[in-house]
Amino acid sequence: MVEDKKKIVMIVIAVVCLALAGALAIKNFGGGGTSTSAQESQVMLCVNPDCGHIFEMTAEERRQIMRDRGRRITRGGPPAFTCPKCGEESAYAATKCSKCGTVYIQDYTSGDFPDRCPECGYSAIEERRQQKAQ
Numbered sequence: 001m002v003e004d005k006k007k008i009v010m011i012v013i014a015v016v017c018l019a020l021a022g023a024l025a026i027k028n029f030g031g032g033g034t035s036t037s038a039q040e041s042q043v044m045l046c047v048n049p050d051c052g053h054i055f056e057m058t059a060e061e062r063r064q065i066m067r068d069r070g071r072r073i074t075r076g077g078p079p080a081f082t083c084p085k086c087g088e089e090s091a092y093a094a095t096k097c098s099k100c101g102t103v104y105i106q107d108y109t110s111g112d113f114p115d116r117c118p119e120c121g122y123s124a125i126e127e128r129r130q131q132k133a134q
């Protein structure tokens with residue numbers, strides 16, 4: 001009986017340790033956001049109304065394009081990339097909603113959370129704020 005209880009306690013401790021290790025790993029992996037790996041892919045959305053193509057680019061690819069273009073770009077506003085489908089410079093770094101999967105361009109002019117999903121209204125920033133407030 002006592003032995004069984006000990007076993008259970010050991011199992012519980014092991015599970016808690018694993019869960020903690022997992023949580024830490026996730027935190028280290030996803031947290032910060034400053035250390036973007038070169039191979040990390042960014043979802044891109046073409047805003048050409050005739051196209052609307054969604055594709056992915058790695059951070060390294062985007063850096064390369066920015067470097068090649070030099071000063072020619074960015075007269076304010078986010079840099080536009082060439083869409084591989086329609087060939088127009090109308091593709092922007094987009095966000096994929098983790099709730100409904102809609103791909104959209106963040107809106108910094110709305111006065112609301114820029115990452116609010118236009119489809120379902122979910123905002124990861126808002127959720128993080130709410131978690132902190134609790």
Ligand SMILES: [Zn+2]
Binds near residue numbers: 084088
């Ligand atoms: Zn396009």
Ligand SMILES: [Zn+2]
Binds near residue numbers: 097117120121
């Ligand atoms: Zn959504």
